[in-house]
Amino acid sequence: MVHTPHASSRHDASGRVKAVLGPTNTGKTHLAIERLCAHSSGMIGFPLRLLAREVYDRVRHIKGENSVALITGEERIEPKQARYLLCTAEAMPMMDRSMAFVAIDEAQLGADRERGHVFTDRLLHARGREETMILGSSTLEPMVKALVPEAEIVTRPRFSTLTHAGAKKLSRIPPRSAIVAFSTEQVYAIAEMLRRFRGGAAVVMGALSPQTRNAQVELYQSGEVDYLVATDAIGMGLNLDVEHVAFAGLSKFDGQRHRRLTTSEMAQIAGRAGRHQKDGSFGTLAGSGGHDSEFEPEEIYAIEEHRFPPLTRLFWREPEPRFDSLTTLIADLETPPMLPELAPAPQAIDLAVLKRLAEESPIAETVRGAAQVERFWEACRLPDFRQQGVETHSRFVARLWQDLRVGELGADFVASQIAQLDRTGGDIDTLQGRIAAIRSWAYIAQRPDWVLARDEMAARARAVEARLSDALHGKLTERFINRRTAVLMKKLGPDSGLLSVRLEDEEVLVEGEHIGSLRGFAFKVDPGARLSDRKLLLAAAEKHLAALLQSRADALADAIHADSAEITLEDGVLAWDGERIATLEAGRTLLAPTLVPDRTLDAIPGPARKALVAALEAWLEKVLAPLEPLQKLDEASRAEDAGPDLRALLITLVERGGMTSREQCGVDQLDKQRRTMLAKLGVRVGALDLFVPAMLRPRPIALWRQLSRVAGKSAPGGPPEADMPPALPATAHGRLPGYRNLGKQLIRLDMAEKLLREAHEARGDSGSRKEARARDFKLDPARAVSMGLTTASYARLLRLGGFQPVMPRALAEGVQGPPAPVRWRWRPPRREAQPERKTAAPQNSAFAALADMVR
DSSP: OOOOOSSSSSSOOOOOEEEEEESSOOHHHHHHEEEEEEHEEEEEEEHHHHHHHHHHHHHHHHHHGEEEEEEESEEEOOTTTOEEEEEEGGGGOSHHHHOOOEEESGGGGOTTTTTHHHHHHHHHOOOSEEEEEEEEOOGGGGHHHOOTTOEEEEEEESSSSSEEEEEOOGGGGSSSSEEOSSSSHHHHHHHHHHHHHEEEEEOEEETOOOHHHHHHHHHHHHTTTTTEEEOGGGGGGGOOOBBBEEEOSSSEEEEOOOEEHHHHHHHHTTTBBBBBTEEEEEEEETTTTTTTSSSOHHHHHHHHTOOOOOOEEEOOOOSSSSSSHHHHHHHHHHHOOOSTEEEEEOOOHHHHHHHHHHHHHHTTTOOSSHHHHHHHHHTSSSOOOTTEEEEEEEEHHHHHHHHHSOOBBBBBHHHHHHHHHHOOOHHHHHHHHHHHHHHHHHHHOOOOTTBTHHHHHHHHHHHHHHHHHHHHHHHHHHHHHHSSSSGGSSSTTTGGGSEEEEETTTEETTTEEEEEETTTEHHHHEEESSSGGGGHHHHHHHHHHHHHHHHHHHHHHHHHHOOOEEEETTTHHHHHHHHEEEEEOOOOSSSSOEEOOGGGGGGGGGHHHHHHHHHHHHHHHHHHHHGGHHHHHHHTTTGGHHHHHHHHHHHHHHTTEEHHHHSSSGGGGHHHHHHHHHHHHEEEESEEEEEEEGGGGGHHHHHHHHHHTTTTTTOOOOOOOSSOOOEOOOSSOOOOOTEEEESSEEEEEEHHHHHHHHHHHHOSSSSSSHHHHOEEEEEOTHHHHHTTOOHHHHHHHHHHHHHEOOOOOOOOTOSSSSOOOOEEEETTTSSOOOOOOOOOOOSSSSTTTHHHOOO
């Protein structure tokens, strides 16, 4: 049945509704977060994945990781106990969650041509049991009054003043400014010019992934660059320390036509200037060549006074269409609204794809029944992250439907598609295209009924997006930023090269004046240098700093080759002279991490830097030499003759540091040939565990744990760095690499196998298997005692190995003498054990406690 739009909620929520309206920098989102945390549960819908992630991190620090969920199209972090949901508007779970508090941010986007119908639906129907909050621009007030008459409207003033500053040339734009352009080409051109005479700029565009956008924004926020060049993507969701916003133009192409910005759009962008109580300014970029690059007086007045034409209609589309057939579905989605305040939503990409594929008989004939129609509609709603248009995007959806109509996408297919995009080479545009493509697969992998091995595929897609984002950030930084210390990029003095510069210990002196320190390869300016001479002194330091850094780099490279360099590796960080010089990042395999030079090495002249990096890579290879036994296992796992069972076992051993429990590891299913291969690789197959003896040492285990953390894998706590004694007290979590848990004690794996082997030798190998099982024998606990094992721990180890205690009979009443020793009987662990004897140990014997433990 077609849903009729009205102002009531789908839920019978009786909570109060409040609309908090106002311009940018009024603290609306901050207020919503405070109200969310004040309730027992809550949910906020945001317009951007980036903004949802930012607020998720804030709420997680307040409420705890297990109480907060992040739900977007491409990412789901949803603990079972989550009571607070931070979502994109499209991903809000409307029907199956009852929340005490619900908020929708930037609700005025109900007037957006592509996504407006989603925000309108949330405005009409998203309700909390106790409180609902609608956040948006003041232009939304008439719509709230008409569509949500029960809402209390609160208008908040802007914290700071926004002032028009006129037109300025690019060379006159003040520091801490954002320059806004409306095409990729113009963004690149402005950033290139800023690089030449201002040292560079951060770049923010809507096509960037959230991770890349955050990394670029951090360059600006940290002060590494003083300028930000952006498209109108800066207008929403980014809280920046911007003092001035300069418009390179005042018109844009909106997908249908080239038009001038509305005053509301101008204000949304200009409002990024000035945060909290700090005032901001806005203006235009002189000489940009645009015929409409000047603000009209009425536009300036509207922006400064925050007075904009109110919204008269919001876009609406049937949110609950019928799925009887494709024809019915399309008809419902094109049904006009019943209220005068609502307008039919323009045809969005999802509806365009649906209609395009419905016209193809081979596809339409496969969509039969309500369940299939609904599943097909969900496939058509896959966002066009690649912005390739209806025709190309519909081909992509049609290919997915071939598999989705009969079940789920195979993990191998999804993995191969993700792997094809896992390439970090190419220019900026190529990397942006791959990021857009991997976002499509991240969205697909999040669907619970679309992909086999959903969690694994989603994790792979997120990892590839992270690597591509890092590569894109590097390319943008390399192209648009001149990486030198910010102060040293200032204008050079005319005679700065004539001044003397020298290095004493770690102190940099210019004409005897202390200007900063050079520790490792990081130059730090002394804030106490005389202000009158600061520019001249810094300019001189810049001219000579490259030579100082080159000398240091050459000396360190020589020391590395001579095995005398004092470099440390801790938690994946290479440090020298107390400063980080490189970090390890996940590589193709756990044992082959990627060495990433620290950005402080960028100031070293090219050839010297290249030689130093090569020396560091050689040093790392030598440091990781104790892991050679694992390297052999890793290489053997890729051999053609390994077979699937042995390959799986070898991969498990590598990931677990060369040791794993024998139970369920599959070693017993290996044939003789592959067991021989396993032995040649140095793997010892024990009664309880498989392990590589060479890995039972502190250094190899410590290295393996570091590489596991670098690769994002969990590793148990490590043993003492200096020694690995045969036995240790049990830890709180009961696990240490190289040890087996015996309750209150841990025993090293090779020592455990030695004790079990001695037990087998004591029982003797003569006679039949049946006789061996029936024969009782004594064990000398001397070796176990010498290792530091208690009687209970030794007994537990024997029981794990298949040995059962036979307790001695108690002495007859009145009989004196020493108690008889405990005897043992071997029972193979894979056979059903016989009932234990109930004979009690003498009350005062040394084995009384053991008997109680056995029973």
